[in-house]
Amino acid sequence: MKRPLSKRQQTMLNYIKDFMGKNIYPPTVRDIQTGCEISSTSVVDYNLQILQREGYLQRRREVSRGIELLGETATSTLRNLVSIxxxxxxAAGEPLPLANTEQWNDTDFDNVDLPPFLTKGKENVFALRVKGESMxxxxxxxxxLVLLESIEQPQNGDMVAAWLKDREEATLKHFYLEGDKVKLxxxxxxxxxxxxxxxxxxxxxxxVGVVRTM
Amino acid sequence: MKRPLSKRQQTMLNYIKDFMGKNIYPPTVRDIQTGCEISSTSVVDYNLQILQREGYLQRRREVSRGIELLGETATSTLRNLVSIxxxxxxAAGEPLPLANTEQWNDTDFDNVDLPPFLTKGKENVFALRVKGESMxxxxxxxxxLVLLESIEQPQNGDMVAAWLKDREEATLKHFYLEGDKVKLxxxxxxxxxxxxxxxxxxxxxxxVGVVRTM
DNA sequence: AAATTATCAGAACAAGTGTGCTATGTCAAT
DNA sequence: ATTGACATAGCACACTTGTTCTGATAATTT
Structure with a gap:
């Protein structure tokens, strides 16, 4: 779909990425010029137009530093959101999916980007979409959206996602271990x-959290 | 430690945060001027110097849009989070606070930084902390945390935060206007x-949303 | 009340910055 | 060789934007 970028355009794109990683503001035309050792600002402008036409970035003409990266490039800008x-x-009648950390990287799940305070800095957080009114x-x-931390053993008082084998029922309840019984x-x-x-x-x-949008 | 900020400085700081949540580039002096309804750029510069001296931000004089937020302010705001x-x-027995858009920038509220999908790109979103079990x-x-969009008139079916005058009760319910009565x-x-x-x-x-952490 | 400090207003200036214009060079197709 | 699309160079103009200057007003101190 996208036409191959020229070497110069590739250089510029990388430079812009790099620049925005180091600074909080996008580069100016002249930043790109000197950074990529281009002799003229018009060349930068020329290639920026192409990059824009090809959908790699967007520009706000009227503002300085009005460059905005698009696509996967942009995602890196969201980097201190946690992707879950x-x-x-x-759901009531269906078994709970496995919480297998290894599989998460391999499979192409839908992801949600959430601020860190919702995941409490925990590593193994995943999400389940609730179906039905059973909870x-x-x-x-x-x-x-229920945010779950994958754990070995729950502490008393934790709210957990549990599967009741005999009832074939998934449920969200506070967990208390009492001898060989569990109070939910x-x-x-x-x-x-x-x-x-x-x-x-x-x-x-x-x-660890619940998120609802309407 | 830090000296108290004047109202105007507070306004400017909040505006900058807000601006950088919506755009990827920092605001210019004149952006702040119009955004905070200040009559002169020199006033903006004057207060920016103070904010810099007090350690709230850093400036690169030689570049445009060279404002960089520091401290806790920085981390969350830089990325595409919306500050709410x-x-x-x-709560059940207490009146609802006013949803006055103008006041938001002026006062130093607690803020939560949320990803845009939770606010649906709406402009006038604020949050209320729920106290008690009445909802x-x-x-x-x-x-x-209940996320509310400040609106003029609710549509039928909207879930709204309503104050029932006679009962002195705050409630969250779906709204249906039926003649001169309202069904909740x-x-x-x-x-x-x-x-x-x-x-x-x-x-x-x-x-527009509900967020729960545990 | 006088002096000092903090804050603001308006304007002008200078540097930063995007964009348009023209000329030049490259290279493949004709 | 000629053409034409693509890419580059150099420069100038106009708009954007940070900064500074002078003066005024408000708040605070002496």
Missing amino acids: PVVGSI VDALVGDGD VPANSYMQPITVAAANVSVRGRV | PVVGSI VDALVGDGD VPANSYMQPITVAAANVSVRGRV
Whole structure:
């Protein structure tokens, strides 16, 4: 689709990327000129027009430093957003997807970019899209995004995503281990806790956040 | 440690943050001038010097748009995060804070930095912290952050933050205007809708998102 | 009240910066 | 050789933008 860039255009594009990595503002035409050792500003302008036409960047003519990178190039600008894979959905009757950290890199999941405060700096955070109304007792509705931290063993009090084997039910509840039983307490205090055998509960992750858009 | 900023300096600092959330390049002196309704560029320069001396930002005199935010301000703002003021809290017995767009830049609210998809590109988005359990029928719990878009008139079906004058109650419900009455429908379909006189309802904003961390 | 400091207003200047114009060079197709 | 598209050079103009100067006003101190 995109025509190959000339060597000079490639150089310029790389220079712009590099420049914006080091500074917070985009370069001027003359920055590019000297940075790429080009003899004239008009040459820079000429090639910028081409880069724009080919969709690599956008320019705001009327403003200085009005260069804006597009495409995958731009994504790097979002770099202190944390990119989180949406590895599947969580619903009443369906098993929970595996929280397999290794697979995340290999597969092309939908991703959401979230600010770090939502993931608490945790490494193994993934997201599930909620389907249906079955989690309302956890104050989670249809379409919400549940952020889960992949963990080995939940602490008492953690809100976890759990799979109840016998009921074939996925649920979000506060987790309390009591001997060989597990007490699951809904966030909504209007609802009753349930107690089940520990062997019957499979915890897939700790809930670190919920995001809802409407 | 840091001397208190004047109102104007606070306004300018917030404007710069906001500007850099929306654009990839820092504002010019004249951007700040018009954005903060200052009559002269020299005033902007004067206050920028103070902000620089107090360590809030750094400037590169020789380049245009050479403003660089420092400290906690910097990290989040540089990238494509939208800075949203948390203008107050929403609770059962307390009146809702005013959604006054003008005040946002002037006052030093707590801010949260959110990715654009949560604000849907809307301009007038602010946030309220939920206190108490009174909004569970809207699937919103204690400590949640409700993102509101400041609007003139809600459309039917919108989820709005409303103040019921007679009950002295703040609530989050779907809004339906029916003649001179308003029907308010909870998100949780287990609960019953209520219908009240339109004159009794004061809508402060449209809910565009909910964020919960735990 | 006088003096000092902080802040603001308006204007002008100078450097920064994008863009247009013309000329030159390259290279493949005719 | 001629043409024409593509790329480059050099320069100048106009707009953008940071800075400075002078003076005025408000707040604070003496």
